[in-house]
Amino acid sequence: MEKLVIASRESRLAMWQAEHIKARLEAMYPSLKVDILGMTTQGDQILDRTLSKVGGKGLFVKELEVALMEGRADLAVHSIKDVPMVLPEGFSIAAICEREDPRDALVSNRYASLADLPEGAVVGTSSLRRESQLRARYPHLVIKPLRGNVLTRLAKLDAGEFDAIILAAAGLKRLGLNDRIRTELAPSESLPAPGQGALGIEIRADREDLIGLLTPLDHADTRDCVLAERSLSRELGGSCQVPLGGFATLSGELLTLGGFVAHPDGSTMLTASASAPREYADALGRTVARKLLDAGAGPLIEAVLADGR
Ligand SMILES: NCc1[nH]cc(CCC(=O)O)c1CC(=O)O
16 A cells, blocks of 8 residues: 545544544555545534534534545544444444543633533533533533534634633644643533544445554554443434433453433433443443433433424
8 A cells, every 4th residue: 555545524623633643654654645635524514503403423424434435535534423323334443543531621711610600601512412411510501502613612712602612622632722721521520422532543344455554543442442432322322412421431451331311401310330341342331321221211312302303
């Protein structure tokens, strides 16, 4: 292989991520030339509605998959949290790379922590997961929708539309915007999204020629955590339409997964967790999902989906 093409969204964060993978590949394989094919996805274009209303995660990856299918690109670099839990037929994830900070972060020009936000303070987020957790723990706050890429969201905060916004710490850190983070939210306060902070490399399933090349980019600890988180989400029909979180950690060879499902208004919040040896990551996700379903997640999910329609 002399040349590889990476398909990427064109946002600053997506481009940073594609450049990062390009640099790692070129460092490993000095004779390899890597190009980046930037493209706009529907998820980048539709900005006036929340993701839960326009059909969710697939919107950020579909155009990239078409490029893979048509042979215009060899691999697609994604934030794995934007990748649907069930890939379309004919695609596979060849590597899950080492995770950046998985936590959510509070960004504000006035307040240093969630606890400092006064009654009626306006917090921007369009993630039902973030919204439900804020509403459950801080019912005195006003949550307003905020879409667009990371820089657009920061610009809206700076324009005074919000007292604070919640973003993934990983995106800010990758863009060198660490100094915008006022506090990282502990997972007990804002449980991250399945896969948050990790990159996934997608290829066409028939491109076995790429597997060996990409395997060194795979990070086993991250992969096992993310597999458990994604298995939980998949089992609950995970999409952006239902507030749901999943976060796994490794301690030695033991994987511990926590998850929640909530009503967007924060009135119901079901939580569950379990541990298992890391080789059972997928089963662990199903176990935690089962516990949530036993606690009533099924009817809750049905009700949330019915409200959204
Ligand atoms: N939903 C958009 C998205 N997809 C991935 C990230 C951040 C980087 C990551 O989680 O890897 C973001 C922005 C955000 O949630 O603030």
